[in-house]
Amino acid sequence: MYLEPEIDLGLFKLEPQSIKGFELSVEEQNYEIKIDSPLIHYFEEKPKAVTMDQILLMDSLKSIPDITYLRKMGAEILVPLNAKGKVNGLLVLGDKMTSEEFLEDEKEFMTTLANLAGIAVDNARLYELATVDMMTGLKIHHYFQTKLKEEMDRCRKKGTKLCLLFTDVDHFKRFNDTYGHQAGDVVLIEVAKQVINAAQRHHIPARYGGEEFCLVMPGATEEEAMVKGEEIRKAVESMVVKNPNDGTDLKVTLSVGVSSFRTTDRNNKDLIERADKALYQAKHSGRNRTICYKD
Template sequence: MLDFYDKRLQQLNTLIEITGIINSSLDTSVIRKKVIEAATRLLDTEAGSLLLLDQKTGELFFEVALGEKGDKLKPVRLQKGVGIAGWVAQHGKPVITNDASSEPRFFKGADNISGFITKNMVCVPVRTKEKIIGVLQAINKNNGVFEYDDMVILYAFANQVAIAIENARLYQDSITDGLTGLFHHKYFELRLKEELDRSKRYKHPLTLIMIDIDFFKKVNDTYGHLAGDKVLEGIAALLKENTRLSDIVARYGGEEFAVVLPHISYKNALIVGERLRKSVEDTDFQGVRVTISIGMGYFNGDNIDFAYKEFVDLTDKALYKAKNSGRNNVTLIECK
C-alpha cells in the first residue's frame, strides 16, 4: 500500500514540476514536444502522442509522436470518430484500455504504417474553454497496466496543456501577421534591435535583408487581390523554407518582407539572398509568376556606434539599387 501511495505522490510531484515547465514557455513547438516527453515520464510509458485537430478539415493529425517509429506517423490523419483518438475527440471523453487489440474503437492503421505494436493506452481530450483542440495519448505502460488514477492524472495534465497551448497561440497571434504567419513589423523591429545589440557586444556578423515583390500592383490589377494574397502566402512559405530556425522572417509591410540572419559570413549571406531570389523566380503561385528584388545590409559587428536606423537605411539603399538595376536581383552593401 505504501508503494502505491509513494507512486501516486511521485506522479503528482512530477505533474506539478512539468506543468510549471510547460507554462514557462510561449513557443508552441517547444510546448508540444515537452508535453509528450512529460506524458511518457508521468505515466512511465513506452510511447506517447499529441494529436491536434485541423480546424479547416476537422481531421486529427500527429503533431508530436514520441517513441520508436513515431516519426512515421506524421502523414497519418484521422477523421473524428475514427480510432480511439477520433472517438475521444468527437465525444470529449477519456478512454482507457489494457487490451488494444480487442477494443472495437482501436484503429490499427497507425500501427500498420509505423510497425509499432500498441498493447495498452490511455487517451484524453485536450480541451480549451471553447472547444476540443486535440487528444493526448500515453501508450504501452512499461510496468503493469493502466489504472483509473493514471487516466485522472493524464486528464488533469491535459487541462494544463490546453491552457499552455492556448496562451502560446494567443501570444503568437499577437506578434505575427494574420495572412502570412510571419512576424509583423513591430515585433521584427524589436528583434532586430536585440540582434544588433548582441552583434556589437559579441563582435559577430549580422545581415539584414529587405525584399520587395516586383510589380506586385500589376498582380493585383491583373489577377485580383485573392491571387495577390496567395502570392504573399507562397513567398512567406519560401522564405521560411530557405532560412534557418535561428533567422527572423517578417512581413515588413504590404508586399515587402524582411529577414535577419545572425552569425553569417558575407559570402554565405549572399548565397542565402540568391537562394531566396531563385526560389521565388522558379515557383508558380497557382498560375501567377513573380520575381523579387533583394537589398542586403551586412554588419561585421566591429562598429559599436552603428545604430538601428543606420542599418535599416543601409539595407533600404541596397534594395533601392536592386530595383533600379533591372529588378529580380540581389544587392549587398557592407557597413563601413
C-alpha cells in the first residue's frame, strides 16, 4: 500500500490503486495519517525501513493509534519516501510470501528504492505546481496549448479522433459585480471541480482564461463529446454554491461549445476557434446549453 501526501489537508492518504494483497474494509481504505503524527516525525529523523516488530520495542511509537491501526490492516514493514529531509510518502508492506523475517540488507534495499522514489515524487509535485492553476486545480493555458498540439499531431499521424470542449460560466461578470470577486472565485472553483470530476484519466481539463475552462478529449467522437458536455453542464446546474458573504445559494449555469479535429486543421487555433464559435452560439441562443460546431 502507498500513503501519498495531501499537503493542503495536512495528512497522508491511502492511494486506492495501491491496495494489493490487503483485504481492507471501506473504513480502512479511507485511512489517513496526519503530517504531525509521531510516526511521521520519527521517519523524518530516521528515514529508513522499519518492521512492526522493531516499532513494538519503541516506547514512543508502539501504542500510538496509527501503529495500532496499521497492525490491524496487516502491515509488517513501513518504508518512508523522503526528499530534502521531509517524508513525502509511506510504503506499507505485509508479510513476505516465504513467511520469513525481513533481512537487514532487504530493508536497506527498500530504503534505497524509497529514497529514489521520494525524489521522483518531489520532482513530480514541482512539475505539477508549475503546470496547474492553483485556484481551480485545472491545467494552465500553456500546458493546455502544448498538450493540444501533441494530440493534434497524434491525430494526423495515426488517424485518431480528438474533441475539444469550451465552457463559460453564464453571467459571470454579474457574480463579480453583484456579490464581489470572492464570490466569483468560489463559483470558478466549484465549476472547475465539476470539469475535473467529469474528466477521464486521459482527458486534459484546463483553464483557458478567466471563467473559460476547457477539456481536451483524445479519442472522442463528437457524440461522446456532446454527452460529456451535457454531463458537465447538468452537474453545474444542479450544484449548490454558497455565497461566502452571507451563505445564500448562488444559481450557476454553464454554456458549452464542442468542436472536433479535422485533417485540414493547420494548428491549435483552428480547432480552438470552432469550439469558441460553438460556445458563442450557445451563449447567444439562450445560455445553459451544449452546442457542437457545424459549418
